[in-house]
Amino acid sequence: MTDYSYYPGCSLEATAIEFNDSVLAVFEALQVGLHELDDWNCCGASSAHSMSHALSLALPARNLAIAQKAGRDVVMPCAACFNRHKTTDHVMRNDPEQRAGLEKMIGFEFTGTVGVRPLLDVVGNEIGLERIRAMVKRPLTGLKVVGYYGCLLVRPPEITQFENPDNPQLMNRLLETLGADARPWSYATDCCGGGLSLTKSSVAMKLVTRLADRAREAGADAIVTSCPLCQLNLEMRQPKTSPKMPIFYFTELMGLAFGLEKAGGWWSKHLIDPQPLLRQLPV
């Protein structure tokens, strides 16, 4: 199995530390090597493009140059980081004039030989569900969940080149592979308002409340994400009035189903403790 370059992104060093830990543990168990990019920088998230279009392309371009030198496809767990890097990659491949400017600024020649890949894509399509099924020691039977993508993994589709933004399937198929009861729902790619979580919390709260309500209606007891910004917002902005629904990273559930010992250390990092829910599961 090929190794990959790894771009954790800033959130995974801090608020999403359990995402990082679970990614590394799961890849180690699957024996797929992840090599962190040397001296990577912040992609600028949703702030750079609010201030300067050129900056929003140039910050990821420096990382693409580092990844190109490393010579492996680069895996990105954070949906926002993936979106920003994939946008720059798209410009590099399709706009010779802007590419020339970026190449000059960063000091490299873009060859297009390494791909920018979302983590879920590599897990589901490269490693593959069959290999994952073979690793499951403790099926998550009885765990009722909905898979949640958010915006930036799938939109705009001509840039992300991943799953259909209207009806993505991979996350639920992965969750079923782990033995969980993945409920169908229509809100997997509705916006949670993560970008407004710290600046307009009333709007973020409205969107999060709606998503949590829809998840409950679908019969789920938890939401599974693949984005650290969504995860934090979904935990932080659920209303205090109703019982709070735990929010998992899909890699945490992989680690749990694989029976990894490390999984026990992730739950205490959550703002909404998932342990009461996990304790109800038949082991």
Added chain:
Amino acid sequence: MLDTTFTTQINLLSSQTIQLCYHCHKCTAGCPVAEDMEFGPDRVLRLVQLGEKERLLASHDIWLCAGCETCGTRCPNEIDIAQVMDALRQIAIAEGVRPAEPYAEKFHKVFMGVVRYMGRMHEASMLGAYKLWSMDLLSDMDSAPVMLLKGKVPLLPHLLKGRGEVRRIFEETSNVKRET
């Protein structure tokens, strides 16, 4: 005669053709924050077409857009409205327009200030600076102290070896205008 200077500027900055919008309202129908906006995405485009620069730069809408790309994905004319919102923000910041949503504007500035200096986001520094500025120590930021206590946000920043390169990227891009 309609003054098209502003429309042209937005077209250039956003790489979109605003004139293509025929106001079918599909974008606004699917916009998650439209009900909290003053205009909503399709009327924002109408105002761009009409050259209503001041009203737009002073509007809440340009800061409330969550950048979810739902509108651009659905627009029959393939107008990427999030890019238009970005262009409006960029002009508002460049021209020092007083933002209708000061928290949002400040957040982006503080965020990019940390990245410019350190090369990566350091959430403890960012939250500290943002909280001090907003003087909103408990309500909106209620969960931040909990996170620090949980030992998730490292108190000391990681400084990049390539900090100088990152700073140079900031300098070289500060005045670059987007080509068509």
